[in-house]
Each structure stands twice: as C-alpha cells, then as structure tokens.
Amino acid sequence: MAEPDLVHVDHRGQAAVVTLDSPHNRNALSSSLLEQLHAALAGVTADDRARVVVLTATGTVFCSGADLKEQLAGGPQPAVGLPDVVTLIYGSPKPVVARVNGAARAGGLGLIAACDLTVGLARATFGFSEVRIGVAPAVIAVPCLRRMDRRAARELFLTGETFDGLRARDAGLLDRAVADDELDQTVDVLVGQLCRGAPEALAVTKRLLQDLPGPDLDEDLRRMAAVSAERFASAEAREGIAALLGKREPSWDTSSALATGGRP
Template identity: 35%
Template sequence: MDNFNTLELHTDPRGVATLWLSRESKNNAFNAEMIRELILALDHVSSDPNLRFLLIRGRGKHFSAGADLAWMQQSAELDYHTNLDDARELAELMYNLAKLKIPTLAVVQGAAFGGALGLISACDMAIGADEAQFCLSEVRIGLAPAVISPFVVQAIGERAARRYALTAERFDGQRAKEIGLLSESYPAETLDQQIEQWIDNLLLNSPAAMRASKELLREVGNGALTPALRRYTENAIARIRVSPEGQEGLRAFLQKRAPNWQAESNNKEPRR
C-alpha cells in the first residue's frame, strides 16, 4: 500500500475500506499533494477485488475546510495553463470517485467547505452530524465552484445549487439532508454508532450485486426511456441472475439461509 502524507487508507478483513483525510492541523484542507494522493488512493481501492465499499472521512474536528490557503496563494501566482493543469487534476479526482465501481459513503463532521462539497457529492451516499456546517464559499473570494459543480448539481439539484453557489450561505446537516446532500443527519455524539449500522447493513448485500447496481444506475442516468436503455436493463438482470453470487443469493433465499457473503462477513473481525 502507498505511504501517504495527507491521507490514511485502512482496510479490514470484511472488505471495508476507510479513506481518511489526514491534515488535521490544516482542518483537512485540500492542496495539490492531497489531490494527487487521493487519486492514487482511489486507484489502489479500485484495483483491490476484495473490497466491498469505501468510507471517506476526515480526521479531527472537521471533514475538510476546502482549499488550503497557501495552495490558493500559489495558484494566484500561476498562469492560465498551469491553473488549467491544477483544475484537470481536481477533475480527475472527482470523476474517478464518481466512477468507482464499489459503493462510497462520505461521513461528515464539522466544516465541509468549497471543494469538500464536491467530494461529498461525488460519493454515492453521505451521512453527517446535525451540527456540521456546509458552504459553497468560492464566490466570497472571487472564484466559482467550477470543477465540482456537475457533482453538486446531481446531488442537490440545479435550483439549490444556484442558491448556495451564488449566496455562499452556510447550512447545517439537517438542511443538507433536506436538499439531498446528506442521506441522513444525526446528533454528533451518535455519528460513530450510526456509521457502524450503515456498515452492518451494507455487509448484508452481495458485493457483486452492489457493483452491478451502481453500474446500472450510472447507465440509467435520469431514467429517460429509450430502446437502448431497455435492452441494457434486460441484459443486466439476465447477467446478474446467472452470475455466481446471483445464483447463491437465489438459492439462499429459497433455502431460507444466509448467503455465503454474509457468513464470510460474520466470521471476520473488523480491524480498526
């Protein structure tokens, strides 16, 4: 496994990977090194066939304060083409996270500003503390949430994205749930307990079926009914039914027993 300066990547025997943003002294703010290491970490996760899903978390008080001030100062002194290279690196991170084959869950506490909202939005699901604070803060410093905007719009919708990108208002975890950025919002003191419940629930599911469902939903998109999409969905269910895990799941259901992926998870102690 790669040795990172700004991250920690942990996996446990159950197939649960946790990617920690680990610049606690900088409130886990992004810089060029963290973005590059996040890309490398996602490559590592993507190449491990034993992983079932990925959690993204932030060490310390805050999930991420957005862009690092020193990095932003350096960016202000760069020419257009060098800034374009930086933007392409950030876009690679966001698109790679969105396209990751296994399910992804962001867990948010404290502040999540600027680019951190892109990271959260690019995940399949997100949970957070009621007291967490979110902000698309770019316009306050003369910038725009450009690279992350497609992911934010997909997560919260065009109308809400317009409001929060143009006003730079802060909103809390409960409001984040209302607009769809968070799947659920909890009191901060219960967040770790809730994470374990999410993990336990995901471990009930077929790893192959979760990957297939994620690929399916990416292809379905906004659900526009087309002949091509109909053929795709017909083939998708036929493939999963004859797959090893599809056959095991059907047999287990009919025989009223737990499928083998649940038994394997129960026999493996988590490593924290």
C-alpha cells in the first residue's frame, strides 16, 4: 500500500510553497512526513522555477513536534530525520520563509527556527514542551539558539511554558507576528522583496549570515573582502549595476508580476 501524501508542493509565481498536510496527527514529524518533507525541499531547491521557498501547513496547527506514538512504538532509526531537514533548509541557496499558520510545539519550533524569515499568527501558541514529557529540546536547540535571544530561550526551554506569537517575536523565533487576516499579505510582500534580489547574491548572503561573526576579526575581514571582490566581478553585478544606471529593473526582478498566494 502506497504511503499517503503528507507534504505537497505548489508553485505560485516564483515561490514554491511546501505544505505539511498530516491533519490526523496535527502535522507531527513522523518518519514518513520527514522523509517526504526532505524530498520536497530537495526538489524545490533544485528547481529553477523557484526563487523562494515558503514552508507552511494545512489546518490550524503548523506542527505539533515529534510523532509521539511512533516514538513509543520504537523500531529502527528512520532514513531521514529532523537534523537532515534542518541541514537542507540551512544549506538551501534559496531563501526559505516560514508561514506559521497556527500552533507549534517542540520539533515544529526547530523547523521554524531553521528558516531564513518567519511570519506567524500573533494569537498562535508555541511551546518547548520536551521537558514536560521527560525529554530535552536537543536537536531543535541547534537552530533555535542560533536565532533566539539566549535569555528567552533559557526560560522557555526550562519551563516548557506555552507562549503566544507576540512573545515568540520578542524572543526572536518569529520575525513578524501578525493578525490572521494579515498573514498571507505579509508573506506575499516578503516573497516579492526577496525576488528583487539576485539569486546568486541571495545564496552568498545566506552563507555569510551563517558564517559571521567568526572567531577572528581580521580573518573575517579578509574572507569578506574576497567575497565582495568576487561578487563585483560577477555577471549578476554587471547586470544589476547596468540596470541601476539605466533606470530599469534587472533581468531577475519579476516582483511586480508575482502572485504568490503563500496560502496552501
């Protein structure tokens, strides 16, 4: 019997919308969902039609974390796990925007934190619930501690308390916390802005955001001077500068024609 489709991909304009669709378990991170999510993200990363990736979910829950029934049942380690998905999002040359349509817990917060830009509902609830069931937010600490305020993370990790989207924004987990009727518009605006950037330049900028600051100031400056020189010598830079001087849009900028509809 074939596995049900738990993840869908839709192309809307130059955005590839990757949607978790496992409502029977609140979009929990089962081995099947993780495998399908990894395959979907790998596919859109390699697809030239997509300039930006939007990660979202169906229903009122973004992701409830690990599939606890599956965890209790035991069994062999799955071929694809959450670390593989986080690594893929980090390594994607394309910006990944989280459209957080509802509640998120535990591993779901790790997915959000791995994304480049995050937009969620102000009324949604979030929680690092691991300690309350006797485990620890181990894997998700890797992306979360790279994004969140350290003091806020300490309290939220240790208490396991539930918090809303406004606090998630203040803690650094969300970039924007919006009303329900503003979610799609906010995501669409961000996608349009991202599509104004040159694809190679966006990929390089993602890498430097992850790499800096390093342990040594002089080494950082040396490496970034080389990156800057390489970019100014690139075909994208020649096109971008010519477009600016010629008072026209560069060849990659089709933002005015986008109709992403970030909703699933």
